[in-house]
Structure formats: C-alpha cells, structure tokens
Amino acid sequence: MLDPAGNWHPSMWRTLPVKHPTRWASRPVLSTVRDHLRSAPALTTAADVRASFDALAAVSAGDAFVVQAGDCAEPFGSELVRGVAGRDRVIGSMATRLSAVLDKPVVxxxxxxxxxxxxxxxxxxxxxxxxxxxxxxxxxxxxxFEERSRTPDARRMIAGYYNAKAVFHELHRIAHHNASNLLDLPLLVDPTGTHEVDALRHLGEHSSSRPADGSLSSALAGYGTTRRAAAGWQHRGLWTSHEALVLDYEEPLVRRDQVTGQWYLASTHVPWIGERTRDVDSAHVRFLAGLSNPLACKIGPSADVDEVLRLCAVLDPHREPGRLTLILRMGRAKADERIGAIVSAVRDAGHPVVWMCDPMHGNTIATKSGFKTRRLDDIAAEISSFFHHVRAAGQWPGGIHLEMSPDDVGECLDAGAGPDADVSGSSYETLCDPRLNGSQALVINEIVGDLLAG
Ligand SMILES: O=C[C@H](O)[C@H](O)COP(=O)(O)O
Ligand SMILES: C=C(OP(=O)(O)O)C(=O)O
Ligand SMILES: [Mn+2]
Structure with a gap:
C-alpha cells in the first residue's frame, strides 16, 4: 500500500477491496462529514498511544497480563457516559485481582x-x-426496524466522534479523581508516615515536571496498568480500543507526528482488525499497517497458518514487542485443534506478539426462543484450552478479551446451565452480542486467576 515513492498514506486503502463496506445514503454528506472529522481535534495523544504500546510490550515479554473488555456495540448519549465508571470499576477489579495472583502488573x-x-x-x-x-x-x-433508521447515514460518524469525545472526557475525569485520591489518602490515613513519602513521590509525578498536554498518562502516572502500592495493587484507568471497521471514520482521524513523521490513528489507542475484515491484501489490513499504534487482529478458526504468518509480516514487519496482539477466538470446539499450530508458527517466525484469548465470539449460540447467547461453560473451556496450548508452545498466554457489561444484564448463561436454559427478554439489553454481566465477568476472572496461578 505504498505510492511510487514508497510512502504509505491514510487514503490509500481506497484502492483496495473493502470487506463489509458501508453504502452511505449520500456522497455529498459523506464528503462534508469527512472534512469535519479531518479538522476535528485528535481524541488521543501520541504520548498515550506510545504509552499503551510500551504497556503491551511488557505483556509480550511476559512481564504483565492484559484485560480487554467492554460492550459488543456501545450506545450513544448519557447511557454511554454514565457507563464508563462502571466499566472502569469492573475491569479494574478484575485486573487488581489478577495482579495479586501473578504479582505482575495488568494492562x-x-x-x-x-x-x-x-x-x-x-x-x-x-x-x-x-x-x-x-x-x-x-x-x-x-x-x-424502520427504513429511515436502518439507512446508513454518514452524519452518524459526527455523532460517533462527539460521543467518543465525551467518553475520553469521562476517562480524564476519572483519572484526575484517582490522582487526587492517591495523593490525599496516604497522608490522611497512615499513622507511621511511611506512605507520606509515597504520596510526595506521586505529587512529584503530577507536578509541573510532567507536561499537561492532554494525555491521560500525564494526568495519572502509570495510567492504563495496575501498580503496586503500599495498600496492594491499584488500578489506574483504561486505554481505549475498538474495531477499526468504518474506514470513512478512521481515515480522517489519522494524524502525523510533526517530530517523528509517524502516522497515528487518533480515534483510539489500540485499534483492532476483526475476523471478518482481516484479509491480508484488503483495505483494513493495509490501512492499519501504516499506523504507529499498537495493533490487534482477531484470528478465528478459518485462519490457516500461512495466512496468520502473512498478517504478521504486514502488521509487524520489524518484529517489535507490543506492536501486534493476536486475539484468538476459535470457539470451544475448535480451540484444541487450531491454537497450537498457529502459536508455534508465529513463534518460529520471530514475531513477539501478545497472545490474547477472546472466548466469546466463537461460542455464540441461539436459545430456543431465538436469543443470541453464550454459555459460561464454553467460555471457561476455551480459556483453559488457550492457556494449555499457548504454554505448550513455550509462549506467554498474555491476555483475555471479553464482552462485558457491569450491569445486571442476563445475556449469557451461567455455569452449569442445562441444555434448555434460556435468557429472559427483560434483562437482555445488548445492542448486538450477549455480554457477561459484572458477576459473570468476575467468575470468569477467577478461572483466569486459577490458570495463571497453576
Ligand atoms: O460482534 C461481532 C459481530 O458483529 C457479531 O457477532 C455478528 O453477529 P450476527 O451473527 O448476529 O450478525
Ligand atoms: C466483531 C467482533 O468480533 P470478531 O471480529 O472476532 O467476530 C467483536 O469483537 O465484536
Ligand atoms: Mn461482538
């Protein structure tokens, strides 16, 4: 995807085949929307994207684990913004628990x-x-289910941008709140005064020596990864990620670092390529390949070893720790058969990828009443196969990827649910795929903890 001078450019994907394209209702509206996004402020900073890259490099080296979780499809509006703190809280408690088990940071x-x-x-x-x-x-x-609503409308990308901006604002609010708590509490509660030194050190980290450049990592030292404190492991905010599916949205949000000349996708920290758009010569793969963000790619049961190696060559040509996360989503039935060969081949090709398990997307079934659901038993079984086969290949099973809501939704079937178990429409709220609720996520997290300890 290079021009004759050998340069990648954000618009070059347009010359390539696009999987799952969007047929927008109006080309002139699309063009106005793209102009608007091109001149809109970046949502992420290069400093934060690099910090998330470094955090994933630690995972690739086996020095940390990663938990990635959230909605299948996010809502818009107040529900979206109100939900951020709950997602931060549940992912944070999963991460601090796993840090305590592992005695290592969790991204x-x-x-x-x-x-x-x-x-x-x-x-x-x-x-x-x-x-x-x-x-x-x-x-x-x-x-x-109305024609007007189901017609693709490019103006929704503007709404998407401002909804995302509101989430970033909320992440900043939470980071500043946490930073002030971390500063104040030790001073107030520690009679021995030993934590005071800690608190003063934090103060140094937050003072004018760190530039207030709008980065989350300047708001809270060690942002996006757990840190060991005197009182135990503490969680410090979330990096962001989404499937970079709509390239008409992503392309105008690419920004060039004036100092290094590198291209960054400023809509997120860690974009990923989905199972349905990971063809190596297609628009999605070649678009993401030119960016300097850490990238992830889903790998499902239809991927053969050569295909995965070609993806690694394009997405991680310099064999750089933290650059590429491969999210295996085989399904319980295929996990044992597929994982070992892929992990061994990537290892032998020298790509220091992060191995992550998505035990959700290969385990979707329909209940008798027609709801999409997933069984906790299948999710647990796939995670356990993942740990087994990644370890058998001498690699680090570095992370877990879940669809999860902190709310009390009833979308997935609890462990031990019988063959006729169903979900009830009244607590089925997802916009797309069935999510674990907060307590189911913690059940799965304990299983991950046991596997990490074992
Ligand atoms: O989230 C992933 C996909 O969009 C989703 O699983 C597809 O679901 P569908 O089979 O209902 O289209
Ligand atoms: C679409 C998704 O998954 P996959 O690409 O693995 O099917 C998803 O993560 O919501
Ligand atoms: Mn999904």
Whole structure:
C-alpha cells in the first residue's frame, strides 16, 4: 500500500477491496462529514498511544497480563457516559485481582470510545416478510426496524466522534479523581508516615515536571496498568480500543507526528482488525499497517497458518514487542485443534506478539426462543484450552478479551446451565452480542486467576 515513492498514506486503502463496506445514503454528506472529522481535534495523544504500546510490550515479554473488555456495540448519549465508571470499576477489579495472583502488573483496555460499528453475518434482516438492512452499530445506522433508521447515514460518524469525545472526557475525569485520591489518602490515613513519602513521590509525578498536554498518562502516572502500592495493587484507568471497521471514520482521524513523521490513528489507542475484515491484501489490513499504534487482529478458526504468518509480516514487519496482539477466538470446539499450530508458527517466525484469548465470539449460540447467547461453560473451556496450548508452545498466554457489561444484564448463561436454559427478554439489553454481566465477568476472572496461578 505504498505510492511510487514508497510512502504509505491514510487514503490509500481506497484502492483496495473493502470487506463489509458501508453504502452511505449520500456522497455529498459523506464528503462534508469527512472534512469535519479531518479538522476535528485528535481524541488521543501520541504520548498515550506510545504509552499503551510500551504497556503491551511488557505483556509480550511476559512481564504483565492484559484485560480487554467492554460492550459488543456501545450506545450513544448519557447511557454511554454514565457507563464508563462502571466499566472502569469492573475491569479494574478484575485486573487488581489478577495482579495479586501473578504479582505482575495488568494492562487494562476498554472496548470503549469508538466501539460503534458492527460487521454482521447477514447484510439484511427479515421481519414479518419485510426486509431491511441489518443494524450495523450506531455510527452507521439505527436499531429500529424502520427504513429511515436502518439507512446508513454518514452524519452518524459526527455523532460517533462527539460521543467518543465525551467518553475520553469521562476517562480524564476519572483519572484526575484517582490522582487526587492517591495523593490525599496516604497522608490522611497512615499513622507511621511511611506512605507520606509515597504520596510526595506521586505529587512529584503530577507536578509541573510532567507536561499537561492532554494525555491521560500525564494526568495519572502509570495510567492504563495496575501498580503496586503500599495498600496492594491499584488500578489506574483504561486505554481505549475498538474495531477499526468504518474506514470513512478512521481515515480522517489519522494524524502525523510533526517530530517523528509517524502516522497515528487518533480515534483510539489500540485499534483492532476483526475476523471478518482481516484479509491480508484488503483495505483494513493495509490501512492499519501504516499506523504507529499498537495493533490487534482477531484470528478465528478459518485462519490457516500461512495466512496468520502473512498478517504478521504486514502488521509487524520489524518484529517489535507490543506492536501486534493476536486475539484468538476459535470457539470451544475448535480451540484444541487450531491454537497450537498457529502459536508455534508465529513463534518460529520471530514475531513477539501478545497472545490474547477472546472466548466469546466463537461460542455464540441461539436459545430456543431465538436469543443470541453464550454459555459460561464454553467460555471457561476455551480459556483453559488457550492457556494449555499457548504454554505448550513455550509462549506467554498474555491476555483475555471479553464482552462485558457491569450491569445486571442476563445475556449469557451461567455455569452449569442445562441444555434448555434460556435468557429472559427483560434483562437482555445488548445492542448486538450477549455480554457477561459484572458477576459473570468476575467468575470468569477467577478461572483466569486459577490458570495463571497453576
Ligand atoms: O460482534 C461481532 C459481530 O458483529 C457479531 O457477532 C455478528 O453477529 P450476527 O451473527 O448476529 O450478525
Ligand atoms: C466483531 C467482533 O468480533 P470478531 O471480529 O472476532 O467476530 C467483536 O469483537 O465484536
Ligand atoms: Mn461482538
């Protein structure tokens, strides 16, 4: 994806085949939206993207673990912003628990601040004999089964940008709140005075020696990873990630670092390529390949070893720790058969990838009443196969990727649920795929903890 002078450019994906494209209703509106996004402020800073890269490099070296979790498809509006603190809290308690088990930091990443676009198995949906485009996520169309709502409207990308901006604002608010708590509490509660030194050190970290450049990492030292403190492991905020599916949204949010000349995707920290768009010569892979962000790519059961090696060569040509996370999502039935060969081949090719397990997307089933669901038993079994096969290849099982809501939703089936178990419509709230609720996420996290300890 280089021009004759050998340079990558953010718009070059347009010359390549695009999987799961969006047919926007109006080209002139699309063009106005793209101009708006191109001149809109970046949502992330290069400093934070580099900090998230370094954090993932520690995972690739086996010195940390990573928890990535959040909605399948984020909502817009007050529900979105109100939900950030809960996602931070649940992911944070998962991470601090795993840090205590491992005695290592845990990197925390939300599916957050841009997880608004969905590839779907079927382009259309039929209800009572009427056929309309499938719901593709709020940045593309609306969920209501009406022609107007289901028509892709490029103005939704503007709404997506400002919704993401509101989430970043909330992440900053939480970071500043945590920073002030970390400063104040030890001074107030420690009678021996030993933590005072800690607190003063933190004060130094937050004082004018760190530039207030709008970076999350300048708001809170050690942002996006757990840190050991006198009172135990503490969680410090979330990095953001989403599937970079709608390139009409992502491309105008690419920014060039004036100092280094590197291109950064400023819509997120860690963009990923989905299972349905990971063809090595396609637009999505070649677009992300030119960016300096840490990248992730889903790998499902249809991927053969050569395909994965070609992806690694394009996405991680310099074999750089932290650059590439491979998110295996095989499904319980295929995990044992598929994981070992892929991990060994990537190891032998010398790519220091982060190995992550998504035990959700290969385990989706339909209940008798037609709801999409996932069984905790299948999720646990796939995680356990992942640990076994990654370790058998001498590699570090570096992370877990979950679809999760902190709320009391009933979308996945509890451990031990029988063959006829169903979910109830009243607590089924997801916009797309079934999520673990907060307590189910903690159950799965204990299983991960046991595997890490074992
Ligand atoms: O989140 C992932 C996909 O968009 C989702 O699993 C597809 O679901 P579908 O099979 O209902 O289209
Ligand atoms: C679309 C998703 O997953 P996959 O690409 O693995 O199917 C997702 O993570 O929501
Ligand atoms: Mn999903």
């Amino acid at each position: 925390t990443i939300g599916r957050l601040a841009g997880q608004f676009a969905k590839p779907r198995s079927k382009p259309t949906e039929v209800v009572d004999g009427r056929e309309l485009p499938s719901f593709r996520g709020l940045i593309i169309n609306g969920p209501d």
